[in-house]
Amino acid sequence: MTSRQDKQVVRFLLVPDAGAARRLRRLIAERGACGGVLVGTWRELLDLASKAYLVEEIDDDWGQAFNEALTALDDPFWTESLKVAPSETAAAVEAAYLGLLSTVDHRGPLPLEHYDGVPTRAQRRYANLCSLSAHLQRKLPTDRETEQRIVSTDSSLSTHLIQVDRIPGYPLLSPRQVCLLEKLDADLSQQAPAGADAALFGLLEQIALGYPTASSTTALGQVQRRLFLPGGNAIQTDSSLQWIGCRDFLEEIEVAAGMVQTLLAEHPELSASDIGVLVPDEFEYALAMGEIFSLAGLQVSGLPVERWRRDLGREAVLLFLYCRQKPSPAMAIAACLTSPLMPWAREVGAALAQKIMDGDYRFWPPAQSDRSTQDMLGLIREGDDSPASLANALRAFSELLRASADLEGHLRTARAAVNELIDHLDRHNSLDWRELRRRVTPRYLASDAVANFNLEGITVWRESQEPWKAVRHLLVLGFTGGHYPAPVGNSPVFSDDEIAALNGALGVALPTRADRLLARRHRFRRQLAAVSDAVTFCVPRRASLGTPLGPADSHVFIADVLGLSNDAEGLVCDLDDAVQRAKVRHLAEAPAALASLPRPMQLTDLDLGRDLLELRVDAAGQPKPESPSSLETLMVSPLAWLLRRLEAEPKSWAPEEAAPALLGQIAHGVFEGLFAPGSVLPSRAGLADRVAELLEVKIGELAPFLRAPQWQVERHNLVGSLTRAVQAWAEVLGAIDAQILAGEVWLAGRFHGIAIHGQADLILGVGDERLLVVDYKRSSSAGRRSRMQRCYDSQASLYRTMLQSGGPKNQENPVLAERLAKAHAIGIVYYLLNDQVALSDATLSGTSSVARWEVAGPDVSSAAITLIGKRLDNIRSGRVVLNGTEDPAYFEKAAGFKSYAFDVSPLVRLFARNGHAEGLE
Amino acid sequence: MTALPQLTVIPAGAGSGKTYTIQERLGEWVIAGLVRPECIVAVTFTEAAASELKERIRARLIGLGRLDDAIRLDQAYISTIHGFGSRLLAEFAFEGGASPSPRLLNDDEQNVLVRQAISQTDKVAAITRDLARYGYTYEYASERSGEDVFRDEMLRLVGLLRAMGWDGPDPAYAAKAANWIRENYGMTGNATRMNMALQAAVEALLGAFPDSLAEMFPANKSATSELRRDFRNLHDAKSADRLGEDWKLWAELGELRPSRRGTALPDGYDALAEAVRGAAAELPMHPGPLQSAEEQVIALINAAQDVLVRYAASKREAGLVDYTDMVALANELLAKRADVLESLLGRVDCLVVDEFQDTNPLQFALVWHLKQAGVPTMVVGDLKQAIMGFQGADPRLFRALQDQNLENLAPLKSNWRSQPEIMKFVNAVGAALFPGAYTELDPQVSASPLAPLEVMHLTTRPKRDAHFAKGLALGTRLQSLLSDPSQVVFDRHLKQQRQIRGSDIAVLCPTGNMLAGYARALRSLGLQVQLDEEGWIESRAVQIALHALAYVANPGDRHAALYLEVTELGMRGLEEALRILVDGTRLESALLTRLDVLAEGTTERTVYTLISETLATLELFDIVHVWPAGRQERANLLRLLAEAGEFMDAQREALAYGGYHGAGLQTFLAWLNNKAGRDDTMPTPSVLDEHALELVTWHSSKGREWPVVAVCGLDKTISASLPRVGLGYPDFNDLADLLHKAEIEYSPKFAAKPINERFLEPLQKDAGVEARRVLYVAITRAREKLILEWPEYLAGGEPVSYWSILAREVGLELTPTGLTLNGLGFPCVVSAVDSTDAEEADEPTISEPLIAFGRRAIRREPVKSSITADVVTASSLTGLQPDAALRVTETHSYSPGLLLDAAAGGAALGTLLHRCFEILGAQPNATDVTDRLLAAAKLGAISEPVAAHVRAFEVWARTHFDGAEILREWPILALRNDGSVLSGTIDLLFRRGQDVWVLDHKSDQMDDRAAGMQRYSSQLHAYASALRMQGYVVCGVGINWIRSGEVDLAMTESV
């Protein structure tokens, strides 16, 4: 008995990952209960040791210290890159630096004494990293600091000692790590050795070395023994191995589920956990596998369950930044309004957002909204041009955010992000939006769900982990390029040959890319070695997007064991090929059956049993007036009309774009501003400026996004083309001696027994007794001409009808009223902006010498008017006539125009009958 | 062999085994020690070709027993040229001052960055203010606005400049291009004179006829519209300004309508009109159009250079690269940084360039740096298969390389693809298509029982829908082939003959549009076909899914609800559903209710999860896979899921460039809509559809082969069009300096026809050359049978077509028994086809057999619910019903209770107290450590009381278990009865020989101590039984109630 009492010793079996730890724990427990022994990874060992040696938690300010050191050096190799890509560069340099740190047993890389054989580029870089280390003084990242402290703690201060059992290369340890282990060993050697249980080490060895578990007379057994090794005689392939070609990952999983069922049915002696499935780490596999295996009633064990979650907190802040930078993209506003952290209900946000997406930028607060709603909407509406104002807005924003209990974490994230931004803003005097956004860029968050490991389930291994349990049958999923082994990237700091040279010069062993790949290959071999009976490799031939995939890199190495390196592809049996499929073992097959048709759609005209005009009535219970455009929709597609009326049109989002309709609206606005009663046009030369001015105003009102530089070509071309159109129009008006009576005037009247109304673009007086209703169109004359010649015009003609059957809605324009009373004839005019032609149904004296005036015919609307009348009769009796498949072509050919009514909803085309709609011939 | 040849040029005709050659050579070189496997650079033109090449070289090395070398091959540079470039950029990122992990920008970003760059240049202001005049107008076919057409032209020029290795603004680019136009334009005359003459003639005519004549012939449409146009033109021509810039106006005035029969114009008009026409006919001699064209091209090229400067800067600032950068920046790096080139040379032993004919000048320059620096180089390619001109490939480079290195040429001379009779035919046609430039290939495969050549002799021109009509004829013939058991082909997987089936046959057409016509025809005959088709987003499965997602995103979406209710998955008719909406009621159904559940709390879930859950909720995969074409629908749904993954992977900043903000469903749907607009191709539904004929364009058939190939669509005409832009070189003498010599050749579209013809002539010639190459590619795809369509009805017609090249230029003739060429006969099966009146029939509804494996084969069963955990931790047993009750036998008080704030508590405090007991138990002097721990938890006030408490406990314990060894935090592992592994840590174990006592610290406030004992009894039992398994005698178990300073001990005989 020594005077000093021996310390308690805990034995630690070091393994590379949680999978191996789980497997070893069970092997130990199955051998008999055991005390004083722990199995774990390096991380767990570090935790244990830091507790035993009373090393306290360390504040983590490594990241900041490192970033500061990066900029402190005088022209290191990363200078330029750091400017353009700060985070990527920092990550690359840090990885290289930490790599070097792990090879040496001091607090930084050693100055290189002799440069023999080290390329100059590597020399310079190495020197830079040494300087970096000098700048960092004795600062280390948390883990390294912990290791450091353990190493320097006297064992007399520890609560107990640790005996670490490990196998070289399993896992690969850096010299620093070895140093720590040696320290633990040394402390241990100072007291009497405890009686070690040698069998435990044997178990560790068994899994570390990947002892083959299949018989050496089988192909699998040979693969376990010889994969990636040269030499040996080829063995014929047998029932212990098979490869199946599936279309994609989903089919792999479906086939695997069936195969597991078949295996279990064919082999009653197998328990589910004897069957393993090895899955790639992509979350698609885990998600689909969970779903499909449960369809098959198959319990699984060890299936990864981590799911990504949205980063709602940072997202709200990022979107808010977009809102405050004007002009803000409409979708950013919409997305911000629908953030669950907003102080209003989900439906309110959805409705507000849809309005914006439909082009209404005003987003008034909904009726009876509370204070915080109004404040938040105000914040979203405004913009900033100074850091101070943005900081204030962010403060207010942060205050107004709300979250339900389950989203409180996001609220905290959002507030932290806001604080970081404010902190940044306080230190700068100009707004760098890109930098601000970079600071709050959302990232998908991992859920903290943990996998369920159980005894009844199919054993699931992951590609990146050691097997956690031996199995008899294994299905390898995703046996394709990029897996088995997964690729390892190159370092931008040192190339593999430079690392080799450094290793030589420094006498260290920095792992090269090749070393890391080798470690992955070894793991794959250990995975295969843990299977005793048979392995099925599933080769997906296509990625989900449909692009072709090749087999995994290891495939040809396995084929080599079978002597088939020249025809590795021939080993794969594609399920799509009946002959090859017949060779597949354990494949589940369903009885033959024929495809069955889905539910057919009923294509008969609809009878809704009531006057559909009454869907929308005024206070007096009278149907509200229809507009010319609504009647046009009705004419082309009653179903489209009805869906609009029911507000059952698709609600979708889209980025803002210079759509023809929007540009048309803007053009209208410009014309309205220039051609109004009493307005005097500037000279030809001044016109372009005036058009540009008006355009600026209209864009601000209707489409602020067009101010962004990427729409410059559109703006230029608008100025040019509108100037030309305005000039020509002014000349036409002069030539026909027309007087402008009203612009953008609301008219109302009656048509076919119903009230109609609408806003006419322009009303002209010619002579004393003639009026012209003008409609501007931002298109060319060809289409409009053909439509008018086929008598299918409806719009301008309906305005004329309003003038004839009613008049202006308000009586504030006495001139117009007076002229209307005197009018003998009312003509219609379309002015086509793109080729500057005026198309009319009115023959005026003298127009034959006006080059841009054209008479399309005396009757331009009869067919349209008849058809609209028919459709009105239909809907008033509750009938909705379905379109025919030929209708779009009919309207294009016989009516001379292309209608967008067919695109109001996909239902319009889906419920089209063969041929024409009733009433079209 | 002691050293590698510096340069080997291997012309390799179709099917001559070039990959095999490369693989063999590299294998030899590695074995000879001349090449380190990781130092091979091999570039080719598609990812697929690159991975195949790597795979084949690897297999070769393994076959040679060089496993280690095969493993080292992993690090070789075997990739596409872009992959090679981007790897260089990453490896030399710091030299290039670039991001070490640059991001490839997407189409939206590129689009916006280029747009922004365009807004920074003032050089095209004149053009952008009048796009229409410069020919940039709405394009019906592509649905592009004039602005888009203009921007695309800018982009083309930007691309061209970059392909020329542009490295800084230089007015010479524009000057050379203007010069090129001038040289090709021809003589010009005096503008003032011509303008005045035309203006005078116009004024004379308008003076005599001031009114429009358009109303004269109301019944004659063309007369009316022409006279109207003429009148407008004459008016416009009164303005000298217009006459000085509007060349289209000149051209149209040159076609002023004269009197015709039935449309006689007023007396005197014709003479005056003739004068106008005469004056306008001078247009081809007018210097104005030339000057306009020069100005336009100068403005465009200079603006494109401005754009390049801005665009490059914004990419650099954002750490982005585009596709071209991968090559351009890598090229720049090698050109300007000797140190980089030197580093690289240390890592490269040889260079292989495959498909060399497809390189563009920039790509050429990149690989040529290595060659120039002395890397042994092997280039493989086939000028006859150079058909990628539309992507910027420049086969002239390969031709020049061959011409200049005749001594290094090693053409391949065998063919490993086609049976001898086909090869004979190909050799004859090839020699005639490429006079003096064809290497005959010697067939290596044996004859097949299939008749090698067959001709579909089309005698009459189909009246309408020609592709459909010809498809019917071909389909009928193929049907009889397929149903004839004596028609056998060699199966490469089975390595034996078997009866021919659909997938053995390919139908090749020049265009996708033609293929669509053939597909309709073949389907109408009941044949199955496989081809790349549009229509993904409109497919039924995707539409249903998208509407369901719209509903999940916003359950207030009435349209989505209606859609789901009245389509395949719903239960209502349209009328019934609309009646509900008309009544102002909300649509409700079981289907919608299930989606409502999903819509609850969608907030945190990602789009991928939501889509996957929506599909599961609708059971859509299950539903569609039994539909006809269910496999296609299934593949379509899978693409939807994959798109969600892509959306999530996209960078926020990148999405923002496209106007997409947020990460929710609506944003995703908007993004998807746009993406489908660019690529709406349905993914291939299966790896192989045994029964389906493959329909492939000639271009994409390159590199592939089938047992039976039908070459169709030879009636396609070949014509060049204007405007057109390309690269030219004065000569190819110095290949290393090629980039500096390249110049832009911009052929504008002029108003005057004769000028256009002048510019078109060389282009038309080039088109003819390219057409011959495409033809060669098409006829060399067949292994055992080649079917050739022979549209003889084209005979005597004008335009150049693929057929006229074969029949007129090559001299191939059809006789009733076969084809003849230059006196050689090729016996063929000739079927005469009269397809004048092919009638379109409805597609027959085939009852398609469902595939037997996969989803359908899964037996649906409920999941069994009882499961046993693999590992149970002892602490998790807390509160479980014990196997047997624990009876407290003694209670010891070691200290008055530890006074803690009642509010203090919870797991964190418990852990801390445990830790204090552990530390101070083992190291009584380590109070500094525990002080700090407690202080950090804001419990500094109790550090002294805690230390005293622990001391008291230790005194009691050492006394009570006198002489026993104390083990703290003692880990145990054991197997439980149910098979799970127990893993736990005993706080304190007192051990005397075989006798042990177990003690656990508990920090909860436990007033009812009996209940407390019960609460922890399972845990204590578990420890006890694990210890017994190890052979110990468990004398007792107990709990140290920290707060009250008491220990309860229980005897375990009762356990």
Ligand code: SF4
């Ligand atoms: S740990 Fe190893 S590395 Fe660190 S100081 Fe002590 S000896 Fe040097």
